[in-house]
Amino acid sequence: MKTKSPFIKIDKISMWYPQKSKNLFMSIREERKWIKAVDQVSIELERGEILGVIGESGCGKSTLGKVLARLENPTNGDVYIDSVSTKELMKKDTKKFRRMVQIVFQNPFDTFTPRDTIEQILLRPLKIHGIGKTNAERREICIKALESGGLRPADEIMKRYSHELSGGQLQRISILRSMLFEPKFIIADEPVSMLDVSVRSEIINMLLTLSKEKNATVIFISHDIALTRYVSDKIAVMYLGKVVEYGDSDTIINNPKHPYTQALISNCSSIDPDEQREIIKIQGEPPTPVNPGPGCYFASRCFKASKECFQKYPAATEVSEGHIVACDRWY
Amino acid sequence: MNQLLEIKDFSVTYVNKSKKVYAVKNVNLKINKGDSLGIVGESGSGKSTLAMALLRLLPEKNTQITGKANFIGKDLVQLNQKELKNIRWNELAVVFQKSMNALSPVHRIGPQIEDIYRVHKPNASKEEIFSRITYLLRLVNLSERVYTLYPHELSGGMLQRVSIAISLVHNPKLLIMDEATTALDVVTQGQILDEIVKMEQTLDVTRIMITHDISVVAASCNKIAVMYAGEFMEIGYVKDVLKNPKHPYTRGLLSSFPSLKGEKLKLTGISGYLPNLSVKQEGCIFAPRCQQATEKCKQEKPLGVEMNENTVWCHLYSSGGELINEDQKPVYKD
Ligand SMILES: Nc1ncnc2c1ncn2[C@@H]1O[C@H](COP(=O)(O)OP(=O)(O)OP(=O)(O)O)[C@@H](O)[C@H]1O
Ligand SMILES: Nc1ncnc2c1ncn2[C@@H]1O[C@H](COP(=O)(O)OP(=O)(O)OP(=O)(O)O)[C@@H](O)[C@H]1O
Ligand code: SF4
Ligand code: SF4
Ligand SMILES: [Mg+2]
Ligand SMILES: [Mg+2]
Numbered sequence: 296m297k298t299k300s301p302f303i304k305i306d307k308i309s310m311w312y313p314q315k316s317k318n319l320f321m322s323i324r325e326e327r328k329w330i331k332a333v334d335q336v337s338i339e340l341e342r343g344e345i346l347g348v349i350g351e352s353g354c355g356k357s358t359l360g361k362v363l364a365r366l367e368n369p370t371n372g373d374v375y376i377d378s379v380s381t382k383e384l385m386k387k388d389t390k391k392f393r394r395m396v397q398i399v400f401q402n403p404f405d406t407f408t409p410r411d412t413i414e415q416i417l418l419r420p421l422k423i424h425g426i427g428k429t430n431a432e433r434r435e436i437c438i439k440a441l442e443s444g445g446l447r448p449a450d451e452i453m454k455r456y457s458h459e460l461s462g463g464q465l466q467r468i469s470i471l472r473s474m475l476f477e478p479k480f481i482i483a484d485e486p487v488s489m490l491d492v493s494v495r496s497e498i499i500n501m502l503l504t505l506s507k508e509k510n511a512t513v514i515f516i517s518h519d520i521a522l523t524r525y526v527s528d529k530i531a532v533m534y535l536g537k538v539v540e541y542g543d544s545d546t547i548i549n550n551p552k553h554p555y556t557q558a559l560i561s562n563c564s565s566i567d568p569d570e571q572r573e574i575i576k577i578q579g580e581p582p583t584p585v586n587p588g589p590g591c592y593f594a595s596r597c598f599k600a601s602k603e604c605f606q607k608y609p610a611a612t613e614v615s616e617g618h619i620v621a622c623d624r625w626y
Numbered sequence: 627m628n629q630l631l632e633i634k635d636f637s638v639t640y641v642n643k644s645k646k647v648y649a650v651k652n653v654n655l656k657i658n659k660g661d662s663l664g665i666v667g668e669s670g671s672g673k674s675t676l677a678m679a680l681l682r683l684l685p686e687k688n689t690q691i692t693g694k695a696n697f698i699g700k701d702l703v704q705l706n707q708k709e710l711k712n713i714r715w716n717e718l719a720v721v722f723q724k725s726m727n728a729l730s731p732v733h734r735i736g737p738q739i740e741d742i743y744r745v746h747k748p749n750a751s752k753e754e755i756f757s758r759i760t761y762l763l764r765l766v767n768l769s770e771r772v773y774t775l776y777p778h779e780l781s782g783g784m785l786q787r788v789s790i791a792i793s794l795v796h797n798p799k800l801l802i803m804d805e806a807t808t809a810l811d812v813v814t815q816g817q818i819l820d821e822i823v824k825m826e827q828t829l830d831v832t833r834i835m836i837t838h839d840i841s842v843v844a845a846s847c848n849k850i851a852v853m854y855a856g857e858f859m860e861i862g863y864v865k866d867v868l869k870n871p872k873h874p875y876t877r878g879l880l881s882s883f884p885s886l887k888g889e890k891l892k893l894t895g896i897s898g899y900l901p902n903l904s905v906k907q908e909g910c911i912f913a914p915r916c917q918q919a920t921e922k923c924k925q926e927k928p929l930g931v932e933m934n935e936n937t938v939w940c941h942l943y944s945s946g947g948e949l950i951n952e953d954q955k956p957v958y959k960d
Binding site for chain 2: 351352445461491492493494495496497499500518520521522524525548549558559560561562563564565566567568569570572574576577
């Protein structure tokens with residue numbers, strides 16, 4: 296057992312959306328249906344640690360990210376940073392919270408307004424948050440940041456509009472901008488999936504270096520499992536709003552215990568043509584997270600499922616130190 | 627050897643009012659029957675342009691296609707519209723990333739495929755069509771049930787499987803897939819790639835697979851062509867090129883991919899950007915980004931050097947395929 300309390304504690308967080316009923320009258324009599332996008336997720340993270348979140352499309356990765364950044368208020372549960380509830384933090388000082396927790400989105404073109412120059416886009420939030428005393432000082436901070444990210448000549452780039460830069464350049468600016476606030480917690484939701492492979496690595500390496508330098512905790516959301524393994528210390532595998540497996544990233548990749556993780560990893564192609572792939576088939580299409588259960592959510596597609604699996608949701612078991620699996624038949 | 631397609635000195639230029647874009651430049655390529663060739667390269671390198679030009683799907687008004695594309699005795703560049711119509715679906719079929727959106731939302735899947743079937747076989751009987759379509763649906767791991775469903779009742783993965791089944795209705799000799807699995811998640815993509823490889827053996831089709839994801843090529847192709855700024859850099863067997871890449875660009879591209887197994891190596895990329903395709907550049911097209919570029923590279927375009935059925939366009943290699951200077955072994959460092 297850990298005695299020290301963790302830096303970031305995600306405590307049974309849930310995000311349920313009511314499903315809109317097609318028929319107004321029906322909705323009164325019918326049982327309310329919920330889309331359980333994120334359901335009772337608990338994870339603890341240390342300072343400077345990088346957690347990768349993987350899973351099929353629609354499993355709730357982005358929703359988890361949004362809730363952690365409190366862009367949406369969770370239906371249930373809370374997140375603690377240094378033992379302080381983020382709900383309280385938001386209430387007391389929203390500005391401070393927004394500064395402390397940064398989120399980087401998938402599409403860099405949506406992040407920046409097309410009407411402003413990069414300079415305006417970078418300077419405005421610095422001013423709002425009171426970073427730098429004068430505009431000249433703030434400009435200096437931005438120029439330094441851009442140059443450190445390999446965006447040169449920085450003062451020329453500052454004059455451009457977002458459409459005058461490539462997707463890779465914009466995404467680098469968006470990461471650099473979030474680092475200007477010296478956040479303690481960064482959520483990167485598929486930060487490179489829209490970008491070309493050749494520019495990906497620069498951005499990933501930049502994110503890694505920055506988080507190491509500033510000792511910031513990062514949640515890296517991605518459907519690219521090889522990339523997640525490369526980036527993260529820990530990996531959480533999500534299925535229909537729940538974390539089904541969690542552990543050191545190498546353990547999860549090399550020794551997955553949950554049938555879903557095993558199937559997910561077996562379906563990843565590698566760039567080694569000699570590798571013999573033993574694909575574990577997952578039957579059927581992913582179900583939607585509308586009132587799932589009562590049993591294991593994966594049961595209808597699981598190659599190991601037994602009758603019991605359909606009856607109660609499996610308990611989380613620590614199968615080895617720090618390796619947690621939510622499956623009753625993991626052995 | 628049984629050659630299916632031979633592209634010679636093939637160029638595609640987009641001609642707009644103000645400028646020309648040289649999207650594909652003097653490329654040469656041979657594909658044998660039974661091959662599965664992956665064409666990879668970063669965004670904007672001309673992969674789709676090459677495929678669309680071969681299929682003659684580019685608007686003639688503002689594109690120029692020159693060179694030869696010999697497809698089982700016919701030159702695709704010279705065919706007229708009627709001849710093209712005859713070979714599309716029949717001998718040459720295509721699946722795009724967006725193919726799944728091409729299905730009509732108001733009709734059931736089955737009748738839509740029937741219509742496509744009748745384009746080339748107007749007199750086919752209902753039973754013949756039904757048995758062909760259900761056979762193809764099974765090949766791509768879909769149940770017969772799909773026949774009576776509407777597109778909105780299927781997931782993205784199922785719809786893309788339907789598109790693949792449709793492309794196969796007339797047993798084409800060559801199937802071109804342009805980012806056909808890109809929008810799907812890993813599980814679905816992995817399964818579809820597996821199905822494609824199996825189905826190919828059953829139906830004896832040759833495939834060109836266009837993608838920016840090299841792992842897709844590793845999992846499903848026997849040959850690979852690496853394209854950069856409208857030209858091929860390296861072509862060869864997947865097992866050779868991915869294991870032992872010769873061209874500096876191929877090396878850079880491979881080192882941008884993290885691997886799932888083994889050690890975590892530092893990810894390196896290729897710094898710089900694609901050149902402006904509106905200006906014709908002297909010398910090797912990759913020279914501005916190549917760490918091994920010499921004066922010669924900037925002046926002379928490298929010719930293809932062949933070594934055991936693999937070809938590489940780079941001055942680092944002599945005409946015998948040897949490294950000219952051992953110190954010049956292509957490396958990738960930051
Ligand atoms: N505002 C909302 N209202 C209702 N349902 C929602 C809302 N936002 C998300 N959902 C649903 O919640 C589930 C999880 O969505 P989410 O976007 O978090 O998935 P994801 O794991 O990020 O998927 P992807 O890999 O495709 O980005 C989906 O079924 C989605 O349809
Ligand atoms: N209609 C057009 N007019 C002018 N230029 C065009 C046209 N279509 C494409 N191009 C240009 O031709 C080049 C090659 O584009 P193409 O779509 O073939 O690339 P690609 O390799 O398929 O890229 P991606 O991986 O992004 O699909 C690009 O520079 C593109 O901007
Ligand atoms: S609990 Fe049962 S159904 Fe769920 S993953 Fe484990 S074996 Fe499969
Ligand atoms: S020809 Fe020269 S510039 Fe081109 S790839 Fe080879 S070494 Fe680099
Ligand atoms: Mg998402
Ligand atoms: Mg394309």
